[in-house]
Amino acid sequence: MQKEQILEVQNVVKHFDISGGILDQLRFNKGKIYLEKKTVKALNGVSLTINKGETFSVVGESGCGKSTLGRTILGLYPPNKGQIFFKGNRIDNLSPKKMLPFRTKMQMIFQDPYASLNPRKTVRTTLEEPIRFHQPSLSKKEIKEKVEEIMAQVGVDPGWADRYPHEFSGGQRQRISIARALMVDPEFIVADEPISALDVSIQAQILNLLMEAQEKRNLSYLFITHDLSVVEHISSRVAVMYLGRICEMGPTENLFDSPRHPYTQALLSAIPKLGETGLKHIKLKGEVPTPIHLPSGCVFHLRCPHANERCKKEIPELITLDNQTQVACHGVEEKRI
Amino acid sequence: MDKLLEVKDLVVKFALRTGTLTALNGINFSLLPGERMGLVGESGAGKSVAGFSIINLISKPGFIAGGEVIFEGEDISKYNFEQMRSIRGNKISMIFQDPMMTLNPVLTIGTQMTETLLAHKQMSKEEATEIAIECLKKVYIPSPETRLKQYPHEFSGGMRQRIVIAISLLTTPKLIIADEPTTALDVTIQAEIMDLLLELCIKEKMGLILITHDLGVVSQTTQKIAVMYAGRIVEKGKTLDIITNPKHPYTQGLIKALPQTHKKGEKLYQIPGIMPNLNQIPSGCPFHPRCTFKKDICSQIEPSLKSVDKGEVACHLYA
Numbered sequence A: 001m002q003k004e005q006i007l008e009v010q011n012v013v014k015h016f017d018i019s020g021g022i023l024d025q026l027r028f029n030k031g032k033i034y035l036e037k038k039t040v041k042a043l044n045g046v047s048l049t050i051n052k053g054e055t056f057s058v059v060g061e062s063g064c065g066k067s068t069l070g071r072t073i074l075g076l077y078p079p080n081k082g083q084i085f086f087k088g089n090r091i092d093n094l095s096p097k098k099m100l101p102f103r104t105k106m107q108m109i110f111q112d113p114y115a116s117l118n119p120r121k122t123v124r125t126t127l128e129e130p131i132r133f134h135q136p137s138l139s140k141k142e143i144k145e146k147v148e149e150i151m152a153q154v155g156v157d158p159g160w161a162d163r164y165p166h167e168f169s170g171g172q173r174q175r176i177s178i179a180r181a182l183m184v185d186p187e188f189i190v191a192d193e194p195i196s197a198l199d200v201s202i203q204a205q206i207l208n209l210l211m212e213a214q215e216k217r218n219l220s221y222l223f224i225t226h227d228l229s230v231v232e233h234i235s236s237r238v239a240v241m242y243l244g245r246i247c248e249m250g251p252t253e254n255l256f257d258s259p260r261h262p263y264t265q266a267l268l269s270a271i272p273k274l275g276e277t278g279l280k281h282i283k284l285k286g287e288v289p290t291p292i293h294l295p296s297g298c299v300f301h302l303r304c305p306h307a308n309e310r311c312k313k314e315i316p317e318l319i320t321l322d323n324q325t326q327v328a329c330h331g332v333e334e335k336r337i
Numbered sequence B: 001m002d003k004l005l006e007v008k009d010l011v012v013k014f015a016l017r018t019g020t021l022t023a024l025n026g027i028n029f030s031l032l033p034g035e036r037m038g039l040v041g042e043s044g045a046g047k048s049v050a051g052f053s054i055i056n057l058i059s060k061p062g063f064i065a066g067g068e069v070i071f072e073g074e075d076i077s078k079y080n081f082e083q084m085r086s087i088r089g090n091k092i093s094m095i096f097q098d099p100m101m102t103l104n105p106v107l108t109i110g111t112q113m114t115e116t117l118l119a120h121k122q123m124s125k126e127e128a129t130e131i132a133i134e135c136l137k138k139v140y141i142p143s144p145e146t147r148l149k150q151y152p153h154e155f156s157g158g159m160r161q162r163i164v165i166a167i168s169l170l171t172t173p174k175l176i177i178a179d180e181p182t183t184a185l186d187v188t189i190q191a192e193i194m195d196l197l198l199e200l201c202i203k204e205k206m207g208l209i210l211i212t213h214d215l216g217v218v219s220q221t222t223q224k225i226a227v228m229y230a231g232r233i234v235e236k237g238k239t240l241d242i243i244t245n246p247k248h249p250y251t252q253g254l255i256k257a258l259p260q261t262h263k264k265g266e267k268l269y270q271i272p273g274i275m276p277n278l279n280q281i282p283s284g285c286p287f288h289p290r291c292t293f294k295k296d297i298c299s300q301i302e303p304s305l306k307s308v309d310k311g312e313v314a315c316h317l318y319a
């Protein structure tokens, strides 16, 4: 049976121009003056689909483009190329007005709940704002009831609605920002490192809350995190990114049990395991190159233990393996890995 | 074997306008030469204060209010500033989460490394440069001769942390205190740095106090663990024993809350409540309001560390 898709990303490219003003761009070479543009190639042709009710996780090293992907999907950055569909509707080229109905359906939760909550607004004001904006027909009483209902759902005492963010602990603040996202009854949430700033025992509370909300509301998540044991626990599918490209994507069990891309193999081998002594991870040579100067061919070839001549020249496309995993690697395609 | 370090009944307080707060309430632990210990617990437990107080880096309004820190047979907690300088960055090095706490942004790493050496050892500048290059090689920085001429901002985060480790190796210390040395780094780079630290500790027979909240990292690199809660050590023992058979309800909770110990998608175990503020520590066992095993005595009398099996636990369940 075909699963119902909620989101589709097709070949999305997002580059940031960081060359600055004209004067910063001036270069002088061999007696000629010319302008040099500098761009950060954050996303370089990303395609994926997310199904209704699933948790789709994105992992990868700092700067590989995870947050940019989340923000581009939500329309916070316009993509340079590619298309984004929400329930079959193309949304990447809409005017702000036409985008409005989709804004309530797609919400975001951030890593630092303190920075994302306005310190000068009470919890009540913060929670009422989105609903006043998107559902102006609701009465005062209805809004008040909704605030109390959602606060109770995320486990914050509704009696505390008139307090300010600094009066809450980190975990409670993250509950409040989840409440803010839930106020407008979204169907899809981008959660960008929602638990990274929290303690282990609080992480468990927030993860439970997110899983509960998903079950009750049939929510779909795009979950961004660097904690691979969390990814394994909550997600149905995973995409591994490297320098703005997906190098491997597939059902969580398959990807964790038999990672195929050399980068995924190195990444998974680096997870510190409980009760294991000594370190047995796969060592990668070199450093992650900057997304300003992308390597030719496979973006991973400079650090890959299996790279050959073809890898230096030709960009590998995602191919689908027997176990539904997709891998972009010449070595796997040639059956040498 | 003679102990390398022995921390005895160490008390650290902070004199705040709102009153005096006890951040370390008499902690005890010791380390043999070359031994590696993990100091774990949630945010605010007092892990960093414990690490800093060993080398007397507690700054006002904080102060050491009691106890001893015996390093190679001498109580260094009573050392004055000058005496302490001969220990700090020499026999005991510290590595912080943010490498820029150690690195000076306006000096080349070569200058920083040779200055550190010349401050502690009698030698020529050429000799110091030689040693600096040796240490950069030990942490696998390619072409160290050219790298010496570069500034910290010319390195990636992972490389900066490796340079900090190289600096800490310059004086061949006996003990390294590493406070969340990899928390800001990516998983693959984190593994690389921990690997390096472990290798160097073993090769150079250095002791290590690893401060972290990541039980996975501790489990792979240390031989023993001390678990902290509200400024106290509540459990001590061999690493594998603590991970596989934790005794204190708080340690049990920390391990039970990890996704790794659950079936996929299963609701995660939650420790109820949150860590208390150090100025509002509950009576009796400081963990009792969150404890699912508490008895009457738990809210009345504070349990002290007692030997249980091969480790030590501060909990009335083991009386």
Ligand SMILES: Nc1ncnc2c1ncn2[C@@H]1O[C@H](COP(=O)(O)OP(=O)(O)OP(=O)(O)O)[C@@H](O)[C@H]1O
Residues within 6 Å of the ligand: A016, A017, A018, A040, A041, A042, A060, A061, A062, A063, A064, A065, A066, A067, A068, A069, A291
């Ligand atoms: N608004 C922006 N302007 C210019 N460059 C940007 C912008 N946002 C992101 N970048 C760059 O794009 C690249 C990808 O950044 P992004 O924040 O998506 O990475 P990430 O995978 O989320 O990393 P992290 O794990 O550190 O959060 C980085 O090199 C970053 O510096």
Ligand SMILES: Nc1ncnc2c1ncn2[C@@H]1O[C@H](COP(=O)(O)OP(=O)(O)OP(=O)(O)O)[C@@H](O)[C@H]1O
Residues within 6 Å of the ligand: B014, B016, B021, B023, B041, B042, B043, B044, B045, B046, B047, B048, B049, B050, B060, B061, B062, B213, B278
């Ligand atoms: N400069 C200071 N002034 C006042 N109180 C302080 C100061 N430094 C630390 N404390 C107190 O000591 C407690 C323990 O702090 P410490 O930094 O050791 O925690 P930690 O276990 O290292 O936590 P984290 O995991 O967040 O680093 C803090 O909760 C705080 O109450």
Ligand code: SF4
Residues within 6 Å of the ligand: A261, A262, A263, A298, A299, A300, A301, A302, A304, A305, A306, A307, A308, A311, A316, A328, A329, A330, A331, A332
């Ligand atoms: S395509 Fe080549 S360089 Fe890229 S990961 Fe596969 S083997 Fe390595």
Ligand SMILES: [Mg+2]
Residues within 6 Å of the ligand: A066, A067, A068, A192
């Ligand atoms: Mg990000």
Ligand SMILES: [Mg+2]
Residues within 6 Å of the ligand: B047, B048, B049, B179
């Ligand atoms: Mg700390």
